[in-house]
Amino acid sequence: MVPGLPEPDAGSDLANVRTSARLVDDEWSIDGQKIWTSNAHESDWIFVVARTEPGSQRHRGLSFLLVPLDQPGIEVRPIDQLTGGSEFNEVFFTDARTRADLVVGDPGQGWRVAMDLLGFERGVSTLAQQVGFERELADPVSLAWDNGTFDDPVLRDRLAQAKVGLAVMKANAVRTLTDPVPGSDSIAKLVWANWHRDLGELAMAISGPAALTAGPDYHLDARQRLFLFSRADTIYGGSDEIQRNILAERVLGLPKESRG
Ligand SMILES: Cc1cc2nc3c(=O)[nH]c(=O)nc-3n(C[C@H](O)[C@H](O)[C@H](O)COP(=O)(O)OP(=O)(O)OC[C@H]3O[C@@H](n4cnc5c(N)ncnc54)[C@H](O)[C@@H]3O)c2cc1C
Known part of the structure; x- marks a missing residue:
């Protein structure tokens, strides 16, 4: 399981998340991109912080979704590093799917979960x-x-x-x-x-x-x-x-x- 928090325009300013998810029947459909996702190329699951309330701003309306990586709607591209390794990745979501109940915390409360995770990571x-x-x-x-x-x-x-x-x-x-x-x-x-x-x-x-x-x-x-x-x-x-x-x-x- 790897965390998918930052995006190309949402690094330090994480509340600028653009990746979105909407409920389609009993699944989340996810579109967007994450970057610097460590070990995504070797993982089975990814946490995705996505905007699930259309029109919401900043840290409101985000949800913390658990998403299986091995599916047609997800492409993982390793980033070549100066070290010669490539354990960080870009991850692209195009109508990627996950079950509606695979949310950590309540839908719309993803910011708090993400902050707790970052506090632990630091x-x-x-x-x-x-x-x-x-x-x-x-x-x-x-x-x-x-x-x-x-x-x-x-x-x-x-x-x-x-x-x-x-x-x-x-x-x-x-x-x-x-x-x-x-x-x-x-x-x-x-x-x-x-x-x-x-x-x-x-x-x-x-x-x-x-x-x-x-x-x-x-x-x-x-x-x-x-x-x-x-x-x-x-x-x-x-x-x-x-x-x-x-x-x-x-x-x-x-x-x-x-x-x-
Ligand atoms: C090798 C590598 C591995 C990574 N691994 C992970 C990972 O495993 N998981 C994960 O979630 N993320 C990971 N990241 C992402 C990392 O958290 C972001 O790169 C970081 O938060 C900075 O965001 P940014 O790259 O978008 O830079 P920006 O946010 O664009 O920042 C650019 C510069 O501006 C400065 N800056 C930005 N805003 C302010 C401000 N308000 N006040 C003062 N200075 C500011 C920053 O300090 C930085 O120097 C990784 C990044 C790298 C490079």
Whole structure:
């Protein structure tokens, strides 16, 4: 099951969803497009946030539908990435069908469900990945020993900062689980996404010129893939700017920015 939330004109501004669904007999008929749908090419089902109340505006009139992917009305097109992978997809719906009762929450209440899902994606669901971060940090540390870059005081300092950042992230993760504060999800997303992107840059700096070339058939090593993939960390799940807006407006109560 994969989430189908963003569309080409509804990324940060998710309430701009254009994909629509209408009841035809006892089924939803869905038309529209989603983008950046992770692993849709390997999945059986997709969540689709669709406008089910014609003429409704923004976050009203949306529903959270569960839709089987293997059907004639759905086309999945993988997006080629710089990493050499293609686990994200465009998904096109042309009179795609799903049963009328396959709605999470009530029809018209899809925005709330989508926000809860995003909160989970930004915060709690990412805590386990920090075990992987520990392993990813060990790799440039070991390379720095091997290739002598440990003697470079600037790189040593950046490695030490990465270690400290990981410790802070772990403490923050425990707080998110045990004593969440308002905005915990956005804080967690900002902290881990920037830490991980910085680690990708640090891995490239320690690799030196070797980082600049791919092997035969565009073979990339783990550090190059880390660097390239982590460029998206501060975008997916809601960009840094959106997390800061959430913290500024909803947590600190600062004036809303102009949406004009
Ligand atoms: C590799 C990758 C994987 C993804 N995987 C998933 C996934 O698995 N599931 C999923 O649901 N989504 C996924 N996404 C989609 C992702 O959530 C969106 O790309 C993201 O929300 C940004 O939307 P956008 O691309 O339409 O950019 P836009 O919304 O057009 O934003 C463009 C730029 O403008 C800034 N911006 C926009 N609005 C504001 C504002 N109000 N204030 C300040 N700055 C603003 C943004 O921060 C960004 O820098 C993925 C994206 C990428 C690139």
